[in-house]
Amino acid sequence: MAEPVDSEGSPSPPAAGPAARRVRRVSMADVARLAGVSSQTVSRVSNGHPTVVEATRLQVLAAMKELGYRPNSAARALKSGEFRTLGVILFTLSTTGNVRTLEAIASSAAHEGYAVTLLPVAAPTQDEVRGAFTRLGELAVDAFIVIMEVHLLDTATVSLPPGVQVVVADSDAGDRxxxxxxxxxxxxxxxxxxxxxxxxxxxxHLAGPKESFAAQRRADAWRATLTEAGRESPPPVRGDWSAESGYRAGLRLADEPGCTAVFTANDQMALGLLHALHEKGRAVPEDISVVGFDDIPEAASFIPPLTTIHQDFAQVGRLLVEGVLRQLRTDAPERGTTLVPTRLVIRSTTAPPNTGS
Amino acid sequence: MAEPVDSEGSPSPPAAGPAARRVRRVSMADVARLAGVSSQTVSRVSNGHPTVVEATRLQVLAAMKELGYRPNSAARALKSGEFRTLGVILFTLSTTGNVRTLEAIASSAAHEGYAVTLLPVAAPTQDEVRGAFTRLGELAVDAFIVIMEVHLLDTATVSLPPGVQVVVADSDAGDRxxxxxxxxxxxxxxxxxxxxxxxxxxxxHLAGPKESFAAQRRADAWRATLTEAGRESPPPVRGDWSAESGYRAGLRLADEPGCTAVFTANDQMALGLLHALHEKGRAVPEDISVVGFDDIPEAASFIPPLTTIHQDFAQVGRLLVEGVLRQLRTDAPERGTTLVPTRLVIRSTTAPPNTGS
DNA sequence: TTATGCGATGTTTACGCAAACATCGGTGTC
DNA sequence: GACACCGATGTTTGCGTAAACATCGCATAA
Structure with a gap:
């Protein structure tokens, strides 16, 4: 294996206990001393207080610069009671939805002056979740956003730290x-x-994994829509969101005689499905129509370009941040579900059934 | 001048600021009172100190539970001088590499007992980066990881807060x-x-955007390898990492007479390329061979399955975390570049050229 | 002139926690 | 029995900041 090229830098200093001698950081008092003012004046300059005369301000600023002063956020947080940070707890960064939602959360939060702390949960097990929540309780976070199937929060063993505001995505826990x-x-x-x-x-229907609330909802709605229209529901085929699982499902669906249209619970699985159908010689959309869900950027480049349901992740992220900050400010937990509308994007994987054959 | 000075003494934050009346949180003192011990004993229980007798411990634990006590991490950080949090500054969550690296960082960090705070930079401009770094200076993090083209750090206006350890990904700044x-x-x-x-x-070569260091390196190495082999380098075609840009590039390459093989700087662009070639009636790999870079999970489901270079993002993330923690513990900045090896994954988009035609 | 007001700055204090040190009973040793 | 020792717990202190309150001096009003 390629040996990591490692050019060396400064020699490691002799003895340095783990968190041993942390260099004492520059504090307001140091700046104050150098600038010849009180530390309170430094604080005022630091926070842009208006009642500081320009000359003093400049002097303090100069001292800050000279000393390389950086405010200590721990002390600030201790005083003010807030970290200006939001925690986000999620299972995985491997689904498009989570990533895009997180991206939107981070940018909305930044816009409001909040940072975002990630709290990844390795596996969707009770233990892992419980562990994450324990850590969360000690985290430097003002409130948090949960992106996951909330049924994992349902047991008594996992409870949200009291008094901490929370907003949930991808869940049916609107009643709580x-x-x-x-x-x-x-x-x-x-x-x-x-x-x-x-x-x-x-x-x-090529469905997502059972554990997923979103997958469940999509499957339910698929069946309900068929029932409303007086149609029969074929047995759903289950995947795990991955293209690979879509491919496997596709191999089976390609041989289903009556199958002329498939609604796939996400775009990745649709990709695998297209692959399998292509391999089996089933033309899309002539023989089989396919509709995906998500509208990932790549969907337009599938062969053929995928007709799919566009999700507005940016809006979801924005609403999550707004919601949690509103709760934080009013100190009042809220309930209820806010739905963000979708949009059908028609590309080239759907057509009328080939009645000739 | 008519300065609209408010007649009142106190400055702006008179009423209901965001941080209005925060409910006073349960503190150690409260727990101590209820449990009938000193707050120091509560602290000891809280930190799993061994010298607490079992009966006392249980009593304190009970009091904690009853009151819903959660340690205040600000105070703890103020005392200990560390947040046990790593900051990650990055431009975007829209490239596979960044996301996967972030995922690995988060999980490695969690494994070491560190949380990860995201610091997204909206646009790769000097201003944005400077802003981000200013915020970083005040952020509750112990050290940070930069995932971006580091030339944006090069100007004097953007400097890393002194005394804060940093590790960089996707950069050529190994000398600093x-x-x-x-x-x-x-x-x-x-x-x-x-x-x-x-x-x-x-x-x-279907290259990535000019601003990207990774894209640059790939383009350089592509040219160098051809030169080494005594071959001519056709003019590279530039994309922006997106499948869409790969599609546009593909439309052009499909008409290039001498083009029988394309190395694409990432898998998404390869997807678009395949789409364009398919549309133009150019068979892959019979007419044109394609190799991608990244090995995203979907690559195996492309039509045809994509031959590509596998990147070990997990390893990159792990090394980043290890590196920054090592620097943090020794308090000694390091230099130099560590390279993580790649692996060629051969699927179905490459074949010998069709010499017949 | 003295009183008054107010803007600029300094002083005190408390935030919650944990290290350092102090205390207080009991045990074992001579 | 006096003393040293030790384990369990209490008391004091200070981390860096910013609110609250205090002070000081100058300008304007009376």
Missing amino acids: YSVVDTDQAGGTREAVRHLLDLGHRTVW | YSVVDTDQAGGTREAVRHLLDLGHRTVW
Whole structure:
């Protein structure tokens, strides 16, 4: 294996206990001494207080610069009682949705002057979640946002630290928490209707994993829409969100005689599905129509370009941050679910069924 | 001048600021009172000190539970001088590499008992970066990791807060910082060699954006490998990492007469390229071979499955965390670059050139 | 002139925690 | 029995900051 090239830097200093001798940081008092003012004046300059005369201000600023002063956020937080930081607890960064939502959260938070601390949970097990929440309790965070299937929060052993505001994404816990979510049902209905409107007799479903609330909702809405239209629901095929699982499912669906349309619970699985259908010689959309969910940027480049349901992750993230900050400011927990609408993006994987054959 | 000075003494924060009336949190003293011990004993229980008799411990624990006590991390950090938090500054969560690296960082950090605070920079401009670093200086972090093109750190206006340890990814700043990076050159060489070995006369390159250090390195190594082999380098085509840009590039490359092999700087662009080639009726790999870079999970489901260079983001993330923690503990900044090896994953987009035609 | 007001700055204090030191009973040793 | 020792717990102190309150001096009003 390639040996890591490692050019050396400064020699490591002799003895240095783990967190031993932390160099004493420059404090307000040091700055004050150098500037010849009181530390309170330094504080005022530091916080942009208006009642500091310009000359003094400049002097303090100069002293700060000379000493390389950086305010100590621990002390500040201790005084003010807030960290200006939001915690985000999530399972994985491997799903598009989570990543995009996190991205939106981070940028909304930054806009409000808040930083975002990540609290990844290695595995969706009770133990892991409980551990994460224990750590959360000690984290330097004012409030937090949970992105996960909330049924894992349901047991008595895992409880949110009291007095900490929280907002949840991707969950059905609207009766206990404030939830923001994509309109899974609405999006699904659009997808299924689109296929039915094209003339397909029914629509098959490539579902996401059982543990996922979003997957569950999409599957339920798919069935409900078919039922409303008086159609039969074929047995859903289950994947795990990955393209690989979509491929496996596709190999099976390709051989289903009556299958002319598939609604796939996310775009990655749709990619795998397209791959399998292609391999099996089933033309899309001529033989089989496919609709995805998410509208990842790559969807437009699938072969053929994927018709899918667009999710507005940015909006979800924004609403999550707004919601949690509102709760934080009013100190009043909220409940209820806010749905963010979806949009059907028609590309090239859907067409009327090939009735000729 | 008519200065609109408010007649009142106290400055702006008179009413209901964001941080209005924070409910006083339960402190050690409260727990101590209820448990009938001193606050120091509560502290000892809280930190698992061994010299507390079991009966006392249980009593304190009970009091903690009853009151819903949570240690105040600000006070703790103020005392101990460390937050046990790492800051990560990055431009975007929209590239696979950044996300996967971040994921690895977060999990490695968690493993070491550190949390990760995100510091997204909206745009790669000097102003934005400067702003981010200013905020960083006040952030509750012990050290940080920079994932970005470091030339933006080069101007005098942007300087890392002194005394804060830092490690950089995706950069060539090994002479000033500790850098961890994928072996871009090695991976590229593997890709180009693979194509040449198959018999292609030369290899075209679909490059990433100019601002990206990784893109630059890949382009340089591509050219160098061709030169070494005594081949001509066709003019590189530039994309922006997106599948869309790969598609546009593909439309052009499809019409290049001598083009039988393309090395694409990432998998997303390769996806777009495949799409364009398919549309133009150019068969892959019969007419044109394609090699990507990254090995995203979806690459195996492309049509056809993509031959690509696998990057070990997990390892990069791990090394970043290890490096920054080592610096933190020894209080000694390091320099030099550590390279993480890549691996060629051969799937179905490469084949010998179609010499018949 | 003296009183008054107010702007600029200094002094005190408390935030919650944990290290350092102090105390207080009991045990073992001679 | 006096003393040293030790384990369990209490008391004091200070981390860096910023609110609250105090002070000082100058300008304007009476």
